[in-house]
Amino acid sequence: MPPPPQPAPPMRSPYRFLLLFLAILPCLRSVDAQSFDYPTAGPSTFWTNNLSLKHNVTYPDGSMVRAILLRSNPAFFGPSFSVGFFCNAACDAFLLAVFIVYTNSGALITNPMIGSPQVVWSANRDRPVRENATLHFTEAGNLVLRDADSTIVWSTNTSGRSVLGMNITASGNLLLFDRKNASIWQSFDHPTDSLVPGQTLREGQRLIANISTTNWTRGQFYLTVLADGLRAFVDSSPPQVYYIHGFSGPEAKNKSAYVTFTNGSLEFFASFTKPGVPDENITLPSASSVQYMRLESDGHLKLYEWGTTGWNVVDDVMKLYPDNCAYPTVCGEYGICSNNGQCSCPSGISNGSNYFRQINDRQPSLGCSPVTPLSCQSLQDHQLLALKDVTYFSSWLAVEYGTYFPSVASFNLKNEESCQQACLKNCSCKAAIFQYGQNTSDGSCFLPSQLFSLMNNQPTVTHQNSTLYVKVQIAPKTTNGTSISPTSKKKVMGVGAILGFTIGALFAVFLIVGLFVLFMRLKNSHMEEEDQFDQVPGMPTRFSFEELKVATENFCKKLGEGGFGSVFEGKLDDMRVAVKRLDGVGQGRKEFLAEVETIGSIHHIYLVRLIGFCAEKSYRLLVYEYMCNGSLDKWIFYRNQDIALDWQTRCRIITHIAKGLSYLHEECRQRIAHLDIKPQNILLDDNFNAKVSDFGLAKMIDRDQSHVMTRMRGTPGYLAPEWLTSRITEKVDIYSFGVVVMEIVCGRKNLDYSQPEESIHLISLLQEKVKEDRLLDLIDNHSNDMHWYREEVIKIMQLAMWCLQIDSNKRPSMSTVVKVLEGAINVETCLDYNFVATTPVMSSNTNHLDASPPQSASLLSGPR
Structure with missing residues (x-):
């Protein structure tokens, strides 16, 4: 039997330590990379914005990054793109952002002394989140950002689209991809205030500057691509242009103009070339390192580049004449x-x-x-x-x-x-x-x-x-020589005094007593109301009437008016707001309290944000975020303008309304029925994102309640048939949603008395057309591309008909509607195509005080 092998003698070569180091170097590098250098992530991944994240780095300027994914620099040292949570200064608010950071061998420098992080894209600039906010890459392929209180702040809305993973590319593009590595969603399609090399700004997209370097909310300045050139505007009514660069480059293959940021230039591609415009591509300094450009809060478009000492401005891109x-x-x-x-x-x-x-x-x-x-x-x-x-x-x-x-x-x-x-x-x-x-x-x-x-x-x-x-x-003038003379004034005052004292002697006692009683009643009433508002949960900011009077310049610019009040444009500090003033008292106070209680305690990306309110004496005002494109009705009913919304924009608006209602119905502690869904209560921001507004008629429904009894409320033409019984659920909103969807698709009002008699009521017309298999007759003719998407349009109309079922139990929930719009499920095929109630339904509860008398069907969805 041979002897067992003996261990090799120790290596005594002078290079043994070098060889050993080289042997373990790949292991060291992979450990370092594994600890952070993850450019991709798969579904069912969950991150929490707190110190539990392994890569918290604080910079000398007070900013902090909590990185989730990093695409490391191929050279191991220098600027790299990362995605994660970012904050500056006091770090009491965080962005989910793509930012550029300086890295060392794929890991963030522990104590960076140069090169603070630069944010080039953010998901929630208007709604920063707090500590312990979460980012969830769901199993269905949706990326969802929630604040610490679990309210949804932002989402990619990509559920059910076969998303395989998430990736941060070497050019700084955050994207979701499928099994074929095709992009399902990417941050490049949703620019904020910056562009990076390789990124394209397309016609209709905007770069919108922040309010300031410390306030990420969208500010006054924006840069956009139009069919004939690049233009920069300062926002007002209407917007005012301060920079123009015409297109003279090659025509865009897709017939939509765009600008691409490349190394050394901004390249233009026009949908058509405007005659006589000599402008060409904008030449930029060639990159020797990482570059990006940002539209600043002062309106400048600046090009930044990484240097040995950090970030430097290498060009002011928009050359304004003369200075x-x-x-x-x-x-x-x-x-x-x-x-x-x-x-x-x-x-x-x-x-x-x-x-x-x-x-x-x-x-x-x-x-x-x-x-x-x-x-x-x-x-x-x-x-x-x-x-x-x-x-x-x-x-x-x-x-x-x-x-x-x-x-x-x-x-x-x-x-x-x-x-x-x-x-x-x-x-x-x-x-x-x-x-x-x-x-x-x-x-x-x-x-x-x-x-x-x-x-x-x-x-x-x-x-x-x-x-x-x-x-x-002109300042008020003082009394001059042409005023009433002192002698005449004394005579008039003497006669007036005698008459006044005579009448006053007869009624003084009654007047004093009456005023005292009235004062005490008003005082008690105001004290009770003040106590009511002090007890409102989740109370938003409370303003004085004088503050809002100044903010609206004495309510001089009216944006619109409704059943309970008027809305005025205002400005609080640097923020534009919409101030709703209740014009009356009595019943309006209930609506006011309902609105403060409802929207003051909830937050959602597709609900208009309540900034504050005023409850002072008889004044009742609500302060909302400003929605620059106004209400939906002026865009689909073509009042005072000829611009028709394209089909993709209409689909996005419908989806946003559905998601806002789904949140109200299914994600709040109590179910909230809006009860007044109509185009006038759907507001649009500058990107035509839709938000539900006006909660004055909203009703809370406990989870253990099957329905509530209430008097009829809402707007004729949008009321569900069950209003005839006064027994309602949140399903009345779904019926109203179906009416609004049909109005969006058809580009006309549900009740339009300018139409021939047989076409006045849209839902009745729909009932006839679906039985004749002629739904395409109803499509809005103002928009050419509606007929290009016939199949999608018919599918949306079928969804609307599902929502318009007379039997509320047959209507889908709003979460189901959202799934249909996202392509996760199909529309119910077994539908009743009789959408208009022909026989009034009598209320079985005659003892209910709030129930309205039975009404005819014409006061609900419209005439038969």
């Missing part, structure tokens, strides 16, 4: 910018004082404010102040393009006098700007509702063919 004075907010509202960069206020004196004053004497760039605020109650005291040698910030566009581009729209007033008069008659007008044509016999008039920075005429911008008048309020 920074052409930016809308360089000197704030009403501020005049000089060629040396100084800011001043318009000159003009009334009653010994200036019309305008600096908002902050130490910071002139913050702008100016009128000494006497403009009041819509005193139009007779408005006058125009002519400003000599002063033009508007966008005057440089006239020099560059030979025409005036202060806005996407101007008024067709052909002479200067009519322009001035139009401004004086328009309460919201802040200035009259008249641009003469080439022959000086006519021109165009612009009446801005918000006046941004002005600028002095400069030698390079001789704008002699333009005049600018700023509206001011």
Whole structure:
């Protein structure tokens, strides 16, 4: 038997330590990479935003990243793209973001001294989350962000689309992909304020700047691609353009214009080339390291590049002519910018004082404010102040393009006098700007509702063919010599005094007693109401009436009105808001309390956010987030505009409404029935994302209740048949949703008395068309692409018919509706195509005080 093998003698080569190190180096690298360098993740993955995440890194400027996925730099050192939670300063609010971080061998530097993280995309810029928020990559393939209280803040809405995994690419694109590695969803399709090399900005998409470097909420400035060029706007009503770059590049193959950020240029592809526009691709400094560009809060588009000392600005991409004075907010509202960069206020004196004053004497760039605020109650005291040698910030566009581009729209007033008069008659007008044509016999008039920075005429911008008048309020005049003389005044006062004392002696006691009783009742009533509001759970911010009066400029700009009040545009600090004022008392107070209680305690991406309220004496006001595209009805019923929504936008709006209602019905502690779903109560933001609003009629339904008894409420034409019994559930919203879906698809009102008699009631018409198999007759003819998606349109109409079932038990839940819209399940095929109740249903509970008398079917969904 041979002896057992003996161990080899120790290696005594001088290179043994080097060979050993080289042998274990791959193991060390893989351990380091495994600890963080994960560029992909699969479904059923869950992350919590707290210190349990392994990679929490705090930077010298106070910002912090909690990385989830990292695409490490191929060179092992330098900037890399990562996705995770990000915060700055106090770290009391977090973004789910894609950011660029400096890495060392695929892992974040523990104590980075250079190169703070740079956010290039975020999912929830308008709704930051808190500590212990969660990100869930669900088994169904949906990426869902929830706040610490479990409310849904954001989602990719990709459930049921065969998503296999999530990946952060080397170019910084967060994407969800299927088994064929095809993209199902990607962050590049949803830009925020930045572009990275390889990213495309398509026609209709926007880069929207933050309010400030510390406030991520969407601000005033946005950059967008139109069919004939790239334009930058400052948001107002209407938006005002401050930069134009026309397209002269190759035509886009997909017939939709776009811009692509490449190494060394912004490349343009036009849906058509505008004649006479000489602009070409914008040349940029070639990249020697990682680059990105961001639309800043001051309106500049800046190109950043990584250097040895951190991030550096290497180009200001939008070259405005002649200098920074052409930016809308360089000197704030009403501020005049000089060629040396100084800011001043318009000159003009009334009653010994200036019309305008600096908002902050130490910071002139913050702008100016009128000494006497403009009041819509005193139009007779408005006058125009002519400003000599002063033009508007966008005057440089006239020099560059030979025409005036202060806005996407101007008024067709052909002479200067009519322009001035139009401004004086328009309460919201802040200035009259008249641009003469080439022959000086006519021109165009612009009446801005918000006046941004002005600028002095400069030698390079001789704008002699333009005049600018700023509206001011004349200060109240004191009594002068033409007033009533003292002698006459004494005689009048003497006669009045005798008469007053005579009448007063007869009724003084009764008046005093009556006033005392009335005062005590009002006092007790107000105290009870104040106590009510103090007990509202999840109370939002409470404002004083004076604060909201100032914010709305004395309620001068009305956005709309409804059954219980009017809505006005306002501004709180740097945030635009919509202020709803209840015009009446009594019944309206119940609706007000219902709305504060309902929406004040819930939060959802597809519900309009309640910012605060005012309950002071008899004043009742609600402060909402501002939705710049207004209500849905003006976009589908074609009031005052000819733009038809495309089919994809309509589908997105329908889906958002469904998700908002699904949250109300199924995800709150109590079921919440909205009870007034109609296009007027669906609001649209600047990207045509839809949000449900107006909770004044909402009703809470306990989970153990099968139904509730209540008086009839809502809007004729949208009421479900069961309202005839006063026994209702959240299923009445589903019927109303079905009506709204049909209105969106057909582009007309449910009850339209301008139609022939047989077509007045849309749901009755639908009932006839489906039996004749002629549903395509109902499709909105204003939109050409509706017929390109016939199969999808018919499917949505079938979904609407499922929701319109007279028997509420046969209607789907809103969560089921959402699944149909996302393609997870199919529409029920066994449907009753009689959608209109023909026989009133009598209430069986005659003792219920709130129940309304039985109504005819025509007051519900409409006439037979």
